[in-house]
Amino acid sequence: MTITEPLLSLDHVSREFSTRRGRITAVDDVSLAIGRGDILCLVGESGSGKTTVARMAAGLLEPTRGTVRFEGRDLHQTSKGEHKAYRRAVQLVHQDPYASLNPVRTIGDTLRAPVLHHKPVRGRREGTRRAAELLTLVDLTPPQNFLSKYPHQLSGGQRQRVAVARALALNPRLIIADEAVSMVDVSIRVSILNTMLKLRNELGVAFLFITHDLAVVKYFGWEGHVGVMYVGKLVEFGRTPQIIGRPLHPYAKALAAAIPEADPDLTRTKDKLQLRSLDIPNLTALPSGCVFHPRCPYVVPGLCDEVAPRLEDVGEGREVACHVVARERQALTPLSPSPGSTGEGGTEAA
Amino acid sequence: MIGNVPSDFRLPTSDSVIGRLADDVVLSIEDLWVEYQTPAGPMQAVRGATLEIRRGEAVALIGESGSGKTTLGLALLRLLTRTARVSRGRARFRIGDGRTLELFSLGGSDLRRFRWQECAMVFQAALNSLNPVLKVRDHFIETARAHGRKDDRQTSERARELLRMVQLDGERVLSSYPHELSGGMRQRVSIALSLLLEPQLIILDEPTTALDILTQRAIIDVIRSLRQRLNFTMMFISHDLSLAAELADRVATMYAGELVEVGKVRDVFYTPKHPYTVGLLNAVPPIAGEEFTPLTAIPGSPPDLLAMPSGCSFHPRCPYATELCVRQAPPLFAVGNGHQAACFHWERVTRRLDVWEGAVR
Structure with missing residues (x-):
């Protein structure tokens, strides 16, 4: 994606879990890379593996197979010092600020703690000055109003801003935001997204942004890339405007078509993609072939239910894992050799 | 003013029958105030709400958290917590036979009849509104029995039919416990259950919140087709404007x-x-x-x-x-x-x- 070495990369990463009902593969052979200042969105429904990817990227979970690299170094082979540097550089913002902020600590204490622990500044007074700076960065102003407050004295949106401020305390280069705005109200959601975009534009912070909402991806990730995940697999990847404007994978199409719009005429006349089944497959008993085939309206029997499609480059830096898309492309690309062709016939069609 | 009273319905106390509403009005809320007792004093969560809902229409109540939308819904069904009370205003409801109930002075069996037979509410967290130790079938049967419908076979038959309408496999779902179903399935079960006694008005509180996108779409489509088939009146509460754009005839911002x-x-x-x-x-x-x-x-x-x-x-x-x-x-x-x-x-x-x-x- 970027010519220079990516900040963080996941290289053929898989993660399995043992459950009472057997072993499940939550993430299956996913490769992603995020460059400096990039925005990479991962979108998918529950059980898609997007949160497991986030946790592996944040170093909270070791992959079963594959490697996570930070600035080219394998995260789980680094020295203690390198690991500490990584810990500072990559920060996680959770979905639920109610659960992630300590209720008996003031906002000031919460923001001072990482600063004092990692010692970029010394002393309580310096720590407070830094805490006030952080609050200003996330638009909680004037900071004096917030430093001595407890989490329960803030609104949900304000708490989520504090969580973002804490993530910024150590000048991170990457923030992993896992459904960071899905629990806040619409108008507050936009202002938190705008704050995060400002941090990216002004401080060059990169974002790995995990969400179930393609409309939020369109807004937040417009200048970045998006990966669409379905039961542990990456099924489509590309630049955000491409994927939102013209999704190719049937699952991505279904997601985009399913989202209602805040426009009565548009939303009631929008083309919907009728799936064959509503059920997300059980991770302990995944379907054969393409994992989406039991729900896919374009399914080709004998192909989709037998052979798992690979993520293939379809041009313009875009990748799709779908037999039907691959076939259509072949039909439209006469120069590509097809079985039985003499290698000459293609030119006429062009 | 009071016409023939069907024998299966005890007459409400006289002061709860005041006048008729316009023929097409099902629910009329006038200057409704709801007050919560808090340690810091009384707090007005609903302030002078006035709204009429006409037969067959779908009204969306939109607004952000804390705007009072859910409190308004709960007040109508008289389901407010003990720390809350309707401090002012009235709400009138025109029942099936054309007479008018004064909702805030309903008591005992009238209230029970009003709830579910005239007006049902589907709550946001469908897991919490279904009893975890009861199979889905028993939810339908108990609801029917509580309202005097003792024929369990007939109830099961109706339940299967309603579950089919919400795109569920009736037989399988009826013999399941709530935890065996996905969130979207539970929400559809709750919707089917709310329709069991053919109420005129259904109040849906955040019917698609916290569900996956494709599941949300399925719920929206189910609600739309149910309305076309069964023709009930609907008030739904949502912070999601897109849902209102999809389903509402009228919108009220709170x-x-x-x-x-x-x-x-x-x-x-x-x-x-x-x-x-x-x-x-x-x-x-x-x-x-x-x-x-x-x-x-x-x-x-x-x-x-x-x-x-x-x-x-x-x-x-x-x-x-x-x-x-x-x-x-x-x-x-x-x-x-x-x-x-x-x-x-x-x-x-x-x-x-x-x-x-x-x-x-």
Whole structure:
């Protein structure tokens, strides 16, 4: 994606879990890379593996197979010092600020703690000055109003801003935001997204942004890339405007078509993609072939239910894992050799 | 005034039968106030809400968390917690036979009959509203029995039919426990259950919140097809404007306990006249279109209901606010055909984004 070495990369990463009902593969052979200042969105429904990817990227979970690299170094082979540097550089913002902020600590204490622990500044007074700076960065102003407050004295949106401020305390280069705005109200959601975009534009912070909402991806990730995940697999990847404007994978199409719009005429006349089944497959008993085939309206029997499609480059830096898309492309690309062709016939069609 | 009373329905106490509503009105809420007792004193969660719902229509109550939407729904079904009470106002409901009930003076069996036979509510967290130790079949049977329908076989038959209408495999689902079903399936079970006694009005509280996108779409489609088939009246509560755009005939915006704008869905979405509605609309990211759509946030946060601002409760966040808005609370102005907005400056209100850029904080 970027010519220079990516900040963080996941290289053929898989993660399995043992459950009472057997072993499940939550993430299956996913490769992603995020460059400096990039925005990479991962979108998918529950059980898609997007949160497991986030946790592996944040170093909270070791992959079963594959490697996570930070600035080219394998995260789980680094020295203690390198690991500490990584810990500072990559920060996680959770979905639920109610659960992630300590209720008996003031906002000031919460923001001072990482600063004092990692010692970029010394002393309580310096720590407070830094805490006030952080609050200003996330638009909680004037900071004096917030430093001595407890989490329960803030609104949900304000708490989520504090969580973002804490993530910024150590000048991170990457923030992993896992459904960071899905629990806040619409108008507050936009202002938190705008704050995060400002941090990216002004401080060059990169974002790995995990969400179930393609409309939020369109807004937040417009200048970045998006990966669409379905039961542990990456099924489509590309630049955000491409994927939102013209999704190719049937699952991505279904997601985009399913989202209602805040426009009565548009939303009631929008083309919907009728799936064959509503059920997300059980991770302990995944379907054969393409994992989406039991729900896919374009399914080709004998192909989709037998052979798992690979993520293939379809041009313009875009990748799709779908037999039907691959076939259509072949039909439209006469120069590509097809079985039985003499290698000459293609030119006429062009 | 009181016509023939069917024998299976005990007459409500006389003071709960006051007049008839217009023929097509199912529910009429007039100047409703709901008050919570809090350690810091009484808090008004609903402030003077007035709304009429006509037979067969779908009304969306939209607003952010804490705006009082759910409290309003709970008050109508008399399901408020013990710390809350209706402190003022009335709500009248026209039951199936044409007579009118005064909801806040209903007692005992009338109240029980009103709930579920006349008006059913589907709650947000469908897991919590289904009893975890009862199979789905028993939910249907117990509901029917509690309302005097003792024929369990007939109930099961009806349940299967309703479950089919919400796109579920009736037999399989009836013999399942709630935890064996996915969130979307539980929500559809709750919807089917709410329809068991053929109520006139269904109140849905955040019917799609916390569900996956494809599941949300399925619920929306199910609700739409159910309405076409069964023709019930619907009030749904949501913070999701897109859901209102999909399903509502009319929309009412709620802010800090007040209904600040009411109108037909196209009027409210295309020519909103209350700045708060505009603020909400400008904050929703669209998915359609190949261009980037800039959005703006409403500055500030909703007021503390224990320390409401003077005048218009939205004035501290409003780019249109003037001296007048600080001094005086605006009434609901008629701003169009069946369209009302509580804003002194409604004639100037547009959806333009630049108005908000330098808004007060």
